[in-house]
Amino acid sequence: MNHVNANSEIKISIIVLVYNHEKYLERALNSIICQQHDFPIEILIGDDCSSDRSPEIIKKFEQSNCNSNQHVRTFIRNKNFGAAFNVSHLANLSNGKYITFLEGDDYWCSDTKLIKQFEFLQSNPDYIAVTHPLRVEDLSGNFVFNTPSSYSHIFTLENFLRGKRFPLTAAMIRKNNEEIQHVSSLISKGPRNAADVTWCFYLLSKSDVYILSEPMAAYNMRVMGGESNYNSISTDLRKCEDRLLMLDINNNEYQLGGRMLYLYSQLFKRVVFSFRLSLADQLSFFRIFAKVFKGLTFSFFGWAYNFFYDGKK
Known part of the structure; x- marks a missing residue:
């Protein structure tokens, strides 16, 4: 199995969070493979002790998609630690210059998402993160709305303190190893399945966050029994x-x-x-x-x- 050349700098680490996502996971992973890029990336997939076929889907994906420009690293746990630990653990293990996120029940709906966010951060070193609107879909994949529906391109800490939100799950962030370790220590003090507020405060304490215009990821909106996402189980x-x-x-x-x-x-x-x-x-x-x-x-x-x-x- 071929892996990324040891002498090649990994530009982007893609963190994929999985827990009982067998119905959606192949779509999510395929949306990564479809991305246009000409630089090395790594895909870190963390399965938080799923009881469905998610681990099987992950192993098959790893076997089929490691190559010289793309390294797949899988972490299939035999104990459930919660989503907050899952994301901070993978962030600390990542090797990329930048980090981006994808939950196993969502997917990217533009094949230029990675390259557009990468080029923005390369050209704008004063920003720690860049994000974009999300396309919210129902269980049938029908468009519901884009979020945020209206916004300024520059999102500030004051915006957040006045109750506004930016799409954290769509963000690409500039990685600093020591700072990621510190954020992880804060996350460990918080809820086991929620860390969004802590990530937002960290990013906005460093700089504004820029919001691109194009919705390039789809969010699967669901609150129902039998599902394992945070909104359904909490x-x-x-x-x-x-x-x-x-x-x-x-x-x-x-x-x-x-x-x-x-x-x-x-x-x-x-x-x-x-x-x-x-x-x-x-x-x-x-x-x-x-x-x-x-x-x-x-x-x-x-x-x-x-x-x-x-x-x-």
Whole structure:
């Protein structure tokens, strides 16, 4: 089996996260193979102890797709560690100058995604990351909407602190080994299946993130029984608790103080007005929130303003 030449610098590491994705995985992996590039890449596939045919599909892919310009590395675990560990572990093992991500139930819908993001980062060294809109699809593969639907090309930390989001799963980031190790240590303190907030704070603490115009990846939107994605297996209470924990970890890390007020207030508001959370769930969240709130230095008026502010200005 041929591998990337040891003397060739790997330009991009593609991190593929897999957990019970047999229905979607071949489509995801084929969308990588279709990419146009003339430089060495590596594909790191982490299977988090799937109980379906995902490991079999991964092994077959590895056997068929290693060549002089493309190295496939597989990590099939016999214990489930959670998605947060899966992504940080593979990021630390990667050798590329840049890292990009693909979940096993999504796929890339443009064969120029890699080259366009690569060329942008090569030409714009002040940016740590570049992303693009996502094409959101239903289970039948029908187009639903693009996200974000409207945006400025330059996404800042202040945008994030006012509740806006950029497509993290579509991002390509500039790798710094020491910084990735530190981000991994923060992730290890957080939820086992969510790390998006921590990754976003890390990237935006370093620079703005640039958003290209073209949607070049498809996101499989589903919340239903029998599926293994985060939105399907996590209750509303769990999602709120996970987000609160990630906000607290990053507030302590970056010492943002009052600049975090909007995010805390809107999370609290989400729980207060949720029709899907029972009173017992709400009280459980409020007890956790009260412990976090003791360490925050927010004025009552600032809290009230951000509770009712909708973030659309």
